[in-house]
Amino acid sequence: MNVSMDVSMNVSMNGLVRANEEGENDLKPNETYTGTMLSEIPFPNMAVLFKSGGLDFFIVDTEHGGFDHAALSGLIMTARLAGITVLVRLADHARSEITRLMDMGADGLLLPMTGGKEDIAAVVRHAKYAPVGRRGISTTRGHTLYAPTGIREYMRQANERTLVFAQIESQAGLDAIDEIVGLDGVDGVIVGPNDLACDLDCLGEAAPILDAIAAVAAAVRRLGKAGGIITSEPVFLRHAKANGMGIYCIGSELHMLKLACRGIIQQVEELQR
Template identity: 25%
Template sequence: MKQFHQFCAERGGSLLGTWLKIPSLATVEMMGHAGFDFLVIDMEHAPHSLDQVYQFIFATQASGMAALVRLPDHNGSDIQRLLDSGADGLLAPRMTSVETAERLTNQMLFSPKGERGLGTTSRAGRWGLAPMEDYLKRGDEECLRMVQLENWETLNAVEDYLAVPGVNGVFVGHGDLYLSSGKPASDPEVRQLTQRVCDAARKAGKLCGAAAATPEDARIYREMGYSLVMVSNDATLFAKAAADAVAQSKSSS
């Protein structure tokens, strides 16, 4: 997987992705044929097991997309195995402190920069066939280590999170921001804050991501300058399309 900055530049400055909620390899392949640039395999809000995620990573990459994984929590117990499975990056949800961001991203970096152990015989090391320098470079320089900022305080402290050496991307969590603030993504103050996060990330030379409920919002975030923009998720895309097909089929001509 090429470095995300280069990948973004090759695809017009912004990558388009969606969440993988449905535990199905067929869904992964469909998203690839649909034209998405990346998938985020969701371990926080979907019932994916570690074994399934391993297969999803392989299928996502085989379908021409980058494979990211959202961690289930802050424990970090799966980090080593997810990276050795060949994931192109990890998203750490619900950041509430810089210390947590430091602890989790340290586990994603090889020693002496961090705490990740050597596992060259894994899929990430091409089963021991990849040169050591390539394996280490991919892990430290090419994998995404993105933290999700999901409340007003952490989003306003975005510069503090961007200053963490192991963090190379920040992600705006509009859903939990709405729960804590009562302000939807369309609120002018939220739009302003969303733009500020993007500007801060670009100034720091790091990536920024946001999830959109609709294609209209996805276009807004792409125009703001977001590097990684997600639209909806596989389950909702399917459910809405199915509901629309039923409604149209039953409507009178």
């Protein structure tokens, strides 16, 4: 079977990357997208499970997780073929890792601890082809489903569909929020409440984080970008929703397993009553 470029560019059309017929990113800031974190388990078919469970996306955590490149390649390819958006949370903005991840076919990247415009600008530069960035060109790879055609048109479409998000987890990120959100090539920002609370020295206090969520949400509204949050804390989720954010990354595969185990225990305990 001859796999066309249209197929390779539109695999993720039902996920967070709502690609239109031309393969362009049609991410809508006002829509709701629900996902989870993949923290440690390198099972490629986890992408299929997430898709069959109705999720729009998942984030592979290479900041804290121990995924090797072979595992990442399998996860990313399975996600693309299953039609669920896969983002990768980076450890930093190093070119070498970004190049590998994009050539594997990742739909987008999330930079943790984004402290300013320069941090996220480096991700855009390495993840996007010219004229937007300086991504190296190697087309017979997973990102084209090994069927490259029309290099100039492919580069344009790849730039359109590649998502870049900044994770706001510090006072520095909050202070530079307009510059970060407003940078060309940045699709949006996602709040990380835990590290943000640590940086603000307010662990266990909700009010400063609620204020930060509102400030980030106001910035993305002003600049027409997408906003979201990574948390399972109901008060933060509700506040993000009330302020118009649409991207919700809740829990992880590890949380799901723990909750399922507790559910099994509860079922057995109920049998004994």
